[in-house]
Each structure stands twice: as structure tokens, then as C-alpha cells.
């Protein structure tokens with residue numbers, strides 16, 4: 001929500017691009033896809049869905065030698081920014097930005113550095129803003145729109161980390177009874 005709000009306020013004509021090759025499970029991908037569509041509709045902007053890139057087998061293979069954070073997350077974020085530049089270039093867009101710059105959990109400086117590095121050798125400009133300043137405003141806006149909010153980052157590792165605490169509590173409870 002907030003990256004779109006800020007960039008529209010700044011006068012950019014935006015096309016949203018939904019590209020998430022590793023969201024697990026697929027039902028979660030579909031929930032986020034739907035939320036992205038509602039968001040685009042809300043702002044009156046077009047959205048492109050890159051559904052053919054969703055491929056959990058390929059993605060897991062691509063991180064097999066770097067499956068621990070932060071290496072995995074660095075690869076994950078950089079590969080998305082690289083893909084965004086390639087897509088923008090292919091479609092003749094002038095600029096690229098990313099909703100990844102909104103997250104307080106993502107490696108912000110890695111995302112920024114990647115965008116700035118790619119812009120140096122591309123005709124596509126990188127539009128950097130620290131959207132994290134709008135973290136709470138983004139939550140409030142999503143709630144007021146009834147928008148689905150993701151409970152974990154996205155990949156199977158983050159889904160596991162999210163629910164491991166619950167499993168740990170159950171194990172401890174069983175051990176006490």
C-alpha cells in the first residue's frame with residue numbers, strides 16, 4: 001500500500017508487477033496475489049502477474065548451497081530486483097522500485113545497493129525510498145481496506161520459522177504432562 005501511495009503522490013505513473021517464485025504454500029501465493037490485485041484496483045493502476053515464475057522446486061535448487069539466512073535472503077532479494085530490472089527493460093519502462101523497501105524484516109541495504117548497482121549499467125532508473133517509515137501507516141491502511149496481511153516472509157523456511165515456536169511450545173507442554 002504505502003510504496004504505491006508515496007510513488008503516486010510523487011507523480012509516477014505506476015504499473016505493479018507481482019513476481020513471487022518461492023511463496024509457500026501455493027495457497028499463500030494465491031492469497032497474496034489476490035491482495036495485490038485488490039490493492040492495484042484500489043489505486044486504479046494496472047498489474048502484471050508473473051505467475052509462470054512460481055516454481056518451488058527450481059527455487060529450492062537455486063538456494064541449496066545458501067539455504068541459511070542471511071545468504072538465502074540476499075539471493076532472494078537480489079534475484080527479484082534483477083528480475084524487475086529485466087522486466088522493466090523488456091517492457092520499456094523508465095524506472096523500477098520495490099515494495100521490498102517497505103519491509104522492516106528484509107535486508108534493506110542489500111536491496112538498495114542491488115538496485116543502485118543495476119541502475120548503473122541499465123537504461124532503467126532505480127527509484128529508492130525508505131518506505132519503512134510508513135510501516136504502521138501501511139498496516140493501518142491494509143486493515144481499513146480489509147486486505148490480507150502476510151503472517152510470514154514467504155518461503156518455506158520462513159513459514160517453518162513462524163510456526164516452529166508453536167511446535168516447540170507443544171513439545172514443552174507434552175513433556176510437562
Ligand code: SF4
Pocket residue numbers: 022069072073074076077106153154155156157158
Ligand atoms: S525469509 Fe523472506 S527474504 Fe529470506 S529467503 Fe525467505 S522469502 Fe526470501
